[in-house]
Amino acid sequence: MNYDIIDTIVRTAIDxxxxxxxxxxxxxxxxxxxxxxxxxxxxxxxxxxxxxxxLPAEVVVMAKAVSEGKREFDAISVIADIDGTYMPDELSHKFLLEFNVQEIILADMKGNTKVMKLEELIPYKARRK
Known part of the structure; x- marks a missing residue:
């Protein structure tokens, strides 16, 4: 994923x-x-x-997209008004797994980012048949 897309996603999450x-x-x-x-x-x-x-922001945004008919997602950015990086909770993990969101962009309010793959965030996920 290129820098411009990451920057747009992060800025949208900050907003x-x-x-x-x-x-x-x-x-x-x-x-x-x-x-x-x-x-x-x-x-x-x-x-x-x-x-x-x-409801965590990442669950709200996935519910919003699904309610508008979307089922496939490439990336999500999650940002919180805290010092440091916000990490999604267990409920959010379940939604990320359910919809197989592969790129997770964790950022702070200053725009510092860390891009992770879903497997890095949730290394021992349940496998479906």
């Missing part, structure tokens, strides 16, 4: 962070998902007073 709904103590995060057809989707954290209903 999405500004829309995060974090009234109940969650971390403000944003995500940008690149569909295989080149369409970009953005999403943000949606917090809830009920812990089971806190």
């Amino acid at each position: 999405a962070t500004r829309n995060a709904y974090v009234e109940h103590g969650s971390i403000a995060a944003g995500a940008c998902l690149l569909a295989s057809d080149g369409t970009l989707y953005s999403g943000c954290t949606i917090d809830s007073v009920v812990p089971e209903y806190k």
